[in-house]
Amino acid sequence: MSPHTPAPPQGTSPLPARTSPLPTRTSPQGASPLPARTSQGGASPLPVRTTRYRRSGRHSSPHQLSLPSDAPALVIAVPGPATPENEDAAAGIANLASSSCRGAAIRIGFLRGDIDPLGEVLSTLRRANPKVPIVVVPLLAFPDPEFDDEIAAGIGPSCLLAAPLGPHPLLAAALHTRLAEVGLARSARVGRISIVTAADGVIVGAAGRDEAEHAAGVVGVLLASRLTIPVVPASLASPASLRAAVSQLQAARVTRVALAPCVIGPEIATGTLADITARTGIECAPPLGANIAIAQLVAIRYGAALEDPKLADLVGSG
Numbered sequence: 155m156s157p158h159t160p161a162p163p164q165g166t167s168p169l170p171a172r173t174s175p176l177p178t179r180t181s182p183q184g185a186s187p188l189p190a191r192t193s194q195g196g197a198s199p200l201p202v203r204t205t206r207y208r209r210s211g212r213h214s215s216p217h218q219l220s221l222p223s224d225a226p227a228l229v230i231a232v233p234g235p236a237t238p239e240n241e242d243a244a245a246g247i248a249n250l251a252s253s254s255c256r257g258a259a260i261r262i263g264f265l266r267g268d269i270d271p272l273g274e275v276l277s278t279l280r281r282a283n284p285k286v287p288i289v290v291v292p293l294l295a296f297p298d299p300e301f302d303d304e305i306a307a308g309i310g311p312s313c314l315l316a317a318p319l320g321p322h323p324l325l326a327a328a329l330h331t332r333l334a335e336v337g338l339a340r341s342a343r344v345g346r347i348s349i350v351t352a353a354d355g356v357i358v359g360a361a362g363r364d365e366a367e368h369a370a371g372v373v374g375v376l377l378a379s380r381l382t383i384p385v386v387p388a389s390l391a392s393p394a395s396l397r398a399a400v401s402q403l404q405a406a407r408v409t410r411v412a413l414a415p416c417v418i419g420p421e422i423a424t425g426t427l428a429d430i431t432a433r434t435g436i437e438c439a440p441p442l443g444a445n446i447a448i449a450q451l452v453a454i455r456y457g458a459a460l461e462d463p464k465l466a467d468l469v470g471s472g
Contacts, residue, residue, distance in 0.1 A: 226287045226314075226465070227259040227279050228456050233294060233301040234420035235267030243419045244293065246444025247452060254453035263290075264420075265304055273308050280312060287312050287468035289459045291452050294318040295325060295416045295442070296369040298362035312468050316459040319451040320416070321369045326376035328447035329358065329414040332439040338412040339381055353437065354383050355408030357399045359390040359415040359430075361422050367395065370416055377414070384408055390415060390422060396434060413438040418448060 228251070232244045244262045252260055261279065263272030272290075279288055290309050294301055297318050309315055319325065333339035338353045358374040360366035370387035378385040384406045388399035403411050415427055419441035431438045442448055459465065 223257060224286060225255075225258045226289045226460065227261060227283075228255060228452075229261045229263050229272070229275060229279070229288055229290045229313075230452060231272055231290050231292045231305050231309075232262060232264045232420045233292065233298070233305075234265060236264045236269035237420075237424070239424070240264070240420040243441075243443045247293070247418075247449045250444065250446055250449030251452045251456075254450060255456060258456070265301065265308070272305070273310075276309060276313060284312070287314060287465060289314050289316055289456050289465075291316040291455045291459075292318055293418050293452075294361075294421055295320045295418060296360050296362055296366035298366055298421065300362075301421065314459050314462060314465055314468060316455040319418075319448065319455060321372035321376075322451055322454075323376050324447040324451050324454075325373045325416055325442075326380060328442045328445045329373070329377055329416060329439070330380050331445065331447075332442060333381075333412060333414055336437075336439055338414075338437060338439055353408075353410045353412030355403035355406065355411050356381065356383065356385045357396065357403070357411060357413045357436070358385060358387045359396075359413055359417070360387060361390055361417045363389055363391065373416055390417070390426060390430065393433070396430065396436075400434070400436070411436050415439065415441055417441050419443050 230244060230248055230251075232240055234240050241262075244264075248260050248262055252258075259279070261275050262270060263275035264270050265272055276288060276290075279286075288309075290305065290313050292301065292305050292315070295318065302318075306315060330339060333353075333356070334341040339356075340352060356374075356377065358370045358377060360370035367387050367389045374385040374387050384403055386399045386402050389395040400411055413427075413430065413436045415422075415438065422441075427438050427441070430436065
């Protein structure tokens with residue numbers, strides 16, 4: 155007994171010592187042991203990734219793609235005409251996205267107007283290389299039946315239509331940036347320092363109706379977690395939806411409401427936001443425009459389309 159181990163009370167017997175080893179798990183009598191994982195045909199027992207397109211680097215972000223030389227072209231479908239503002243926004247996004255999609259040809263097509271119409275851009279790419287499929291990424295934050303149907307009807311064969319950009323946490327980050335740029339929110343994600351001009355409630359505005367407003371609600375939850383203030387969604391196309399959003403915030407004791415339009419820009423008519431501000435008095439952040447988060451989302455949607463099994467069918471039919 156160790157000199158530091160207390161002696162048992164007088165008149166009691168010591169605790170019995172363990173004399174047998176711990177039992178081991180054995181198979182029932184006559185049963186075979188658990189099967190071992192084996193490979194077939196010399197293949198690795200663990201599944202391997204078979205896609206041709208993968209992110210470069212072990213810890214790369216989802217928007218950083220490693221592409222072969224024959225990667226499908228990326229066409230950004232702009233929901234509007236080629237006005238100077240729309241051209242600048244689309245060109246800026248394409249330029250930023252090119253750093254995430256090195257090796258892919260990136261083109262811009264406009265749904266409306268006579269300058270670089272989407273149909274002609276797609277036809278030019280098909281004639282140049284008919285065996286390479288095309289991925290079309292709509293420059294839309296949320297689903298919008300009007301533009302969705304127009305894009306789907308105009309892309310034709312050998313094209314794969316990607317999903318809209320949102321809802322996604324990157325949209326909440328982009329909205330936060332735009333609000334902070336005009337002093338309607340603090341720039342830091344977390345902090346107790348407030349600014350005098352900051353709003354204490356935000357409306358996330360969507361260009362579409364019901365489905366888009368629902369998606370804006372998802373982004374609104376993400377934005378609320380960043381700003382720690384009430385955030386509600388609304389449709390920019392519906393004055394009634396905007397009035398309801400304002401009433402909801404006022405019921406939550408919000409005294410200063412800000413509008414964060416979750417639109418890139420081309421999907422709403424020129425002057426829409428200025429008209430809302432004049433009509434309601436709500437302070438408004440600018441559209442998302444050529445924000446780095448939007449370019450990253452374009453690359454993410456392009457990368458997701460490259461994983462779609464439908465793309466292999468397009469390659470085979472080219």
